[in-house]
Amino acid sequence: MKLLAINGSPRKDWNTAQLLQKVVEGAASCGAEMELVHLVDLTFSGCVSCFGCKRIGGVSYGRCAIRDELTPLLQKAHEADFLVLGTPFYFSTETAQMRAFQERLWFQYYLYSxxxxxxxxxxxATALIYTMNIHEVDMEEYGKTNIVKRAKMIMERLFAPxxxxxxxxxxxxxxYDNYETDIFDVSEKLKRHEEIFPKELEQAYQLGMKLVR
Ligand SMILES: Cc1cc2nc3c(=O)[nH]c(=O)nc-3n(C[C@H](O)[C@H](O)[C@H](O)COP(=O)(O)O)c2cc1C
Incomplete structure (x- = not known):
């Protein structure tokens, strides 16, 4: 049983990556094989509308026809038993890297039928992890709730819960002193990082266990 975790943050050891790392540790504690891949390490494009994956009888039917550094990762995602996608919100949607990955992962399987x-x-079994600057109560106002709902709906349509x-x-x-950040309550942020983020890391660990059990 293999769990594949994919980090859409360009930062390989910050919030999103740390949460994903806990997911893979949780999965590993139950004996699952696991791998964490950082999209920033790969050179790839989003979907280019070639429709190779849709062409009836074509050699790439159901599989992305583009050949680039994402190709082996799409194959791993195809074979994985569990798939976890983590991304920060960038301007209220997934990072460019994660969007490009999702286009390629999702569209190859999607049928106009x-x-x-x-x-x-x-x-x-799949999971989505989103990290963000804003508070949860503001997600609706900034359109983030819908983005999460949409991604979850697609993952459930294509894979499973x-x-x-x-x-x-x-x-x-x-x-924070090195940057202009007066829109934030920095002390509240740092407090949350000390008190809440460790609990979220634990939730991520539990999530890894839950997925593979
Ligand atoms: C280009 C850019 C755009 C961002 N846009 C948003 C945003 O729209 N909403 C938000 O809540 N946070 C936004 N953020 C903050 C990140 O989502 C947040 O810091 C996240 O936890 C970063 O993940 P990381 O630590 O794994 O890199 C943005 C950050 C960057 C660099």
Whole structure:
């Protein structure tokens, strides 16, 4: 049983990556194989509308036809038993890296059909992790609730039930004095990082265990 976790943050050891790391540790504690991949390490594009994945009888039917550094990762995602996507919100949506990945992952399986099932390989338990500066209560106002709902709906349509873990009001800088940040209550943010973020890391660990059990 293999869990694949994908980090859409360009930062490889900050909030999103730390939460994903806990998910893979939780999965590993139950004996699952796991891998954490940082999209920032790969050079790839989003979907280019070639429709190779949709062409009936074509060699790439149901699979992304683009050949680039994402190709082996899409294959791993295809084969994984559990799939976890983590991303910060950038301007109220996923990062460019995660969006490009999602376009390629999702569209290859998606069919313009009311009667046929998507071409995704098999049921796999999935999860989405979103990190963000804003507080949870402000997510609706900034359109983030809908983004999470949409991604969850697509993951459930293509794969299987999808868990969601949100980490809000995250710590963004090591030293806030070096940046103009007067829109934030920095002391509240740092307090939250000390008190709440460790609990979210624990939730992520539990999530890893839950997914693979
Ligand atoms: C380009 C950019 C855009 C961002 N846009 C938003 C946003 O729209 N809403 C928000 O709550 N946070 C936003 N943030 C903050 C990040 O979502 C937040 O700091 C996140 O936890 C960063 O994840 P990381 O620590 O894993 O890199 C933005 C950060 C950057 C760099």
């Amino acid at each position: 009311k009667i046929k099932d998507p071409l995704s390989p098999r049921k796999k 999808c868990e969601v873990l949100l980490s809000c009001n995250t710590k963004q800088f090591n030293n």
